[in-house]
Amino acid sequence: MTIQLYNTINQRKEVFTPVRQDEVSMYVCGPTVYNYVHIGNARPVVIFDTLYRLLQRHYPLVKYARNITDVDDKINAAAKANGESIRDLSQRFTTAFHEDMAQLNTLPPTLEPRATDNIDAMIEQIQALIERGHAYVAEGHVLFQVSTDPEYGKLSHRKLDDMIAGASERVEEASYKREPADFVLWKPSTDDLPGWDSPWGRGRPGWHIECSAMINRHLAPTIDIHGGGQDLIFPHHENEIAQGTCCHGGHEQFVRYWMHNGYLNIDGQKMSKSLGNFFTVRELLEQWPGEVIRYALLTAHYRKPLDWTGDLLASAKASLDRLYGALRDGPTEVDPSLTHPRLEELEAHLADDLATPQALSVLHALAGDINKTEGEPRLALQQVLRNAGNALGLLLQTADHWFKWQPAGTQSGPSAEEVEALIAERAAAKQARDFARADAIRAQLKNQGVTLQDSREGTRWTRD
Numbered sequence: 057m058t059i060q061l062y063n064t065i066n067q068r069k070e071v072f073t074p075v076r077q078d079e080v081s082m083y084v085c086g087p088t089v090y091n092y093v094h095i096g097n098a099r100p101v102v103i104f105d106t107l108y109r110l111l112q113r114h115y116p117l118v119k120y121a122r123n124i125t126d127v128d129d130k131i132n133a134a135a136k137a138n139g140e141s142i143r144d145l146s147q148r149f150t151t152a153f154h155e156d157m158a159q160l161n162t163l164p165p166t167l168e169p170r171a172t173d174n175i176d177a178m179i180e181q182i183q184a185l186i187e188r189g190h191a192y193v194a195e196g197h198v199l200f201q202v203s204t205d206p207e208y209g210k211l212s213h214r215k216l217d218d219m220i221a222g223a224s225e226r227v228e229e230a231s232y233k234r235e236p237a238d239f240v241l242w243k244p245s246t247d248d249l250p251g252w253d254s255p256w257g258r259g260r261p262g263w264h265i266e267c268s269a270m271i272n273r274h275l276a277p278t279i280d281i282h283g284g285g286q287d288l289i290f291p292h293h294e295n296e297i298a299q300g301t302c303c304h305g306g307h308e309q310f311v312r313y314w315m316h317n318g319y320l321n322i323d324g325q326k327m328s329k330s331l332g333n334f335f336t337v338r339e340l341l342e343q344w345p346g347e348v349i350r351y352a353l354l355t356a357h358y359r360k361p362l363d364w365t366g367d368l369l370a371s372a373k374a375s376l377d378r379l380y381g382a383l384r385d386g387p388t389e390v391d392p393s394l395t396h397p398r399l400e401e402l403e404a405h406l407a408d409d410l411a412t413p414q415a416l417s418v419l420h421a422l423a424g425d426i427n428k429t430e431g432e433p434r435l436a437l438q439q440v441l442r443n444a445g446n447a448l449g450l451l452l453q454t455a456d457h458w459f460k461w462q463p464a465g466t467q468s469g470p471s472a473e474e475v476e477a478l479i480a481e482r483a484a485a486k487q488a489r490d491f492a493r494a495d496a497i498r499a500q501l502k503n504q505g506v507t508l509q510d511s512r513e514g515t516r517w518t519r520d
Contacts (some may be wrong), residue, residue, distance in 0.1 A: 161347030194232035386438030459518030
């Protein structure tokens with residue numbers, strides 16, 4: 057099956073052909089670990105996890121690298137404000153990031169290089185840029201001279217003057233710059249800040265050099281896919297291209313396919329702490345299952361804006377309730393050998409630049425087929441739905457487990473143990489022909505938000 061991906065640099069969908077026939081290399085910009093990640097940070101993680109799953113089904117080897125930025129001025133400021141060490145803060149929030157993303161059913165990447173473990177690679181790349189005439193030393197800083205790269209701006213498709221004007225605070229003005237657009241590769245560190253020895257004195261890397269140096273070290277001079285949010289196109293990814301190509305003399309193509317997901321807005325507005333509409337993934341996980349968050353993030357095409365609302369989450373929960381309802385008493389594991397026209401249809405949607413809304417519609421079509429079918433054909437379709445959900449990182453648990461979910465720390469209903477005890481008591485009452493007591497227990501649980509369903513296999517329960 058042919059995979060097509062939208063390439064930002066060429067502004068069109070293109071047939072995906074990796075550099076190496078049976079191997080794919082992909083790099084996605086990861087978090088700067090100074091706080092819990094917000095829901096906007098989660099969108100690229102889920103999107104590129106879905107792409108990772110697709111590529112793994114079509115290629116024997118997929119190397120997926122997602123970095124951890126653990127040296128940054130935001131980290132320094134947060135550690136100082138919290139009265140803790142920079143190392144402790146960055147490790148704490150790295151662990152939290154892993155925990156939160158696991159709740160969204162994301163697979164761990166093949167590689168997760170940390171900036172602080174790759175300082176030597178960054179210094180080597182900076183030295184190569186100086187030697188090739190693309191960077192210069194000024195007042196303890198090393199800067200990339202943008203005018204030495206004739207192709208600078210090819211990703212964002214804007215003229216240099218327009219990019220400088222549009223970048224505002226992201227383009228740092230400094231007296232030691234030769235030109236306003238030049239950006240920092242290395243900067244000096246005072247004694248109270250993290251620093252490493254270098255040919256230019258004790259200092260630390262600029263943000264942009266991290267990714268291009270780690271790509272070169274851990275993947276290859278030319279990789280297949282580089283992903284991230286739309287906000288990274290300029291200046292971060294534009295600067296990555298400049299560094300990644302110029303350090304090799306401009307002879308190596310840095311990235312073949314650039315992919316960027318659209319912005320996530322909250323109730324039609326840009327997410328902002330000042331507007332009071334800033335949500336971390338951890339906060340949302342207290343109210344919703346992680347799978348609901350993942351489903352909601354897949355409801356819009358990744359290149360389009362996504363409006364994040366309470367209604368979106370409620371709709372995602374209702375959709376998953378319907379899908380899990382169709383999986384009742386069905387297979388609980390994926391069958392990798394299974395083929396089916398519905399699976400081919402879903403795969404075709406995903407291979408068409410990750411058309412996840414259309415792929416989700418295949419799941420619901422399958423649920424509709426299941427609900428109209430009985431016996432062995434029903435079980436066969438349930439297996440198809442289980443496989444289809446897995447392709448999207450969904451429907452990974454049993455239906456019974458799904459319907460017993462309860463928000464963390466909630467006191468709105470009985471615990472699972474209390475429900476099971478009442479079900480046992482009800483069974484005993486029915487055995488003793490005390491049907492009034494059995495009915496009372498059913499009514500009691502219903503008032504507490506728990507619905508009982510009797511079947512030949514026993515009594516199951518769900519939270520309303």
